[in-house]
Amino acid sequence: MSSTTEFGRRAFLQGGSLLMAFALMPAARKALADTEVDTLGTVVLAPDLPGSLRTNPYLDAWIKVGVEGITVYTGKVELGTGVKTALLQIAAERLDVSPAAVTFLTADTALTPNEGYTAGSHTIFDSGTALFNAAAQVRQMLMESAARRWGVEVSSLQTGGAMITAPSGARMSYAEAVAGVDLHQYAKASSPDISPEQFKLIGHAIPRLDIPAKVSGGAAFVQDMRLPGMLHARVIRPPRPGCTLTGFDKQAIERLPGIVKVVEDGNYLAVVARDEWQAIKAMRAGYAAATWTTGEVIPDQAVIHQLLPKLQSRRYPIQHEGQPTPSSGKTYRARVTKQYLMHGSIGPSCSLAWFKDGRLTVWTHTQGVFPLRAGIAEMLGLPLAAVRCIHAEGSGCYGHNGADDAAADAALIAMRVPGLPVRVQWMREQENLWEPYSSAMLTELEAGLDSSGRINHWKYQLWTTPHNERITNAGRLVPARMLARPFASAPSVPIAHPEGDGDRNAIPLYQTGASDIDMHFISEMPFRTSAMRSLGAHINVFAIEACLDELAAQAGVDAVEFRLSHLTDPRARAVVERARDEFAWPRRSSAPGTGIGLGFARYKNIMGYCAVAVEIQVHPQTGEIAIQRVVTAVDVGQIVNPDGLRNQVEGGIVQSSSWTLYEAVSYDPGGVRSYDWSGYPILRFPQLPKHVEVHLIDQPGQPFLGAAEIVQGPMAAALGNAVADATGQRRLALPLARKA
Known part of the structure; x- marks a missing residue:
């Protein structure tokens, strides 16, 4: 590794020093999958x-x-x-x-x-x-x-x-x-x-097992759980990561009504009270009473994509094969960017913990109870057998949000009040400021056509921070990093291909002639980033499908037919053809500002197939994008529950539309500004697609392929292509629309 590594990101951000990103050639990541x-x-x-x-x-x-x-x-x-x-x-x-x-x-x-x-x-x-x-x-x-x-x-x-x-x-x-x-x-x-x-x-x-409690107002989520004699806790976080506590009047907080315990351990602060409102008031008083050092340096949002390629990175070769055929001179180059996204869970993270008779039980909406149990046991110095983690559904999240950290909060606090159950509920600003974000990303693409109008070469480079900071040790838990004896996070390691990390779906399923695809993996950044639904597939499919549309135009071929001519997988062709036919491609409204677009991918190139065709309307004065119609065809092998599958696809359409059109974390050197809903725009009810059709292609007897994340990339791609069709301009910086 370059000697410049020692200076760290603070030196770059404060002094403008250039950290050279050496293109090291590690052993193929396939070795990780072979363990x-x-x-x-x-x-x-x-x-x-x-x-x-x-x-x-x-x-x-x-x-x-x-x-x-x-x-x-x-x-x-x-x-x-x-x-x-x-x-x-x-x-x-x-x-x-x-x-x-x-x-x-x-x-x-x-x-x-x-x-x-x-x-x-x-x-x-x-x-x-x-x-x-x-x-x-x-x-x-x-x-x-x-x-x-x-x-x-x-x-x-x-x-x-x-x-x-x-x-x-x-x-x-x-x-x-x-x-x-x-x-x-x-x-x-x-x-x-x-x-x-x-x-x-x-x-x-x-009928779904989980629906009755949700529609009846019953105890549907971990946020709804109540245990006998339960105490309520709130954490007091620093203004930003890296801050050191310089002053705190613990005795003043302990004198507040209803306070049972004030936890102070290094930079970790929390209050425990007999009822929730008392805990909230004590937390607010604690925020006012605590003083901190400056903490981590945060870059300016406007330059994040200039910064990414300059930071220390490690190059992972994804695919290098083939030789380009003679070129026709028709080439397309693009630079595609994505901002940091947050999960935006409707209910902020919550957990309950109870340390009784030498055993700790934690109720949590984590996505991995066993890895979380190991992390909590390490953090607390308990035997693994003394910790039990039980999943309870949380109010909204696909990916690594604050669930694990809230569980660590509850566990840590419960150990200080043995015999009594403790409920920890994060506040909205804590969720927004402390959850791991989805990484900002930069991709650079170049592809060209040969004399017969077929793709003859494909070059793709992407820069990303981690998409997989799940709990592999105690240091991956925020509370464990703040203790007087802090734990260090395990080193960041990308997920092996074909599953992929930021490079998920970076290899097109299309025939592309020669291909040169690399991921530049950056592990040191001011924001903790981790898993969000589809990982890098969202931007990679968006970029690939934009290129397919542009090459089709240069070849003088319909965009759908161009795709079909480069697809050999019959199931891939079938979903594209089904979406085309059900949409009646290239039918569109005659209203001005109308655009149509199509996106396709097989998730990870090993799971479910999805093609999406959309029609949008772009307002000529305001630029507002209205989604008029969405037609989707999916193949996930043997379908288990068609209603559940249809719900998943419809939900993915909405979520991807929100990411693609509106969502971005707002920040500047002064800090993160997206601490509530006013600073983090999401798709609202009036902006939902007006009409959605989901067509399921069943494959009786075939293996189950998984469905939950197949639509994020294709929907983003279809929207991007439709905007280009409607406006005559190719927008390559996500999000595409003005903030709501």
């Missing part, structure tokens, strides 16, 4: 088994059968995507029981398998595949047990309603049959076959 840890951070024990059985191969880790009934477990969590319902459908289908006959438990470190994080559209892909096979094998073993008891052939038996029936009419419950079965054994690599025509639950819509 015995999967992409979600769990140890691979049985690499030949399907889905998450690779990391949790014992059948009784997933399914238990007894006199009390059937219990099914998953290490994945419900984030509002409906996956809990879909996973239950899969398990019940293969067990041949009603969903109502199953007790379904999710993400509890004391009970469920360790599936790492619920992220990257892996839930149905991994956990669903595991349950599909584990449930089928358990049912088969129960039938074999009954067959032995009755002395008949297994093939002569039938199941239904958790009962096994023989040709003679004899009946045996699953609970009786399990007496002759040992479920504590590795799953097999193959499972009993089932024809998709036999599915009773998979492929059909059933």
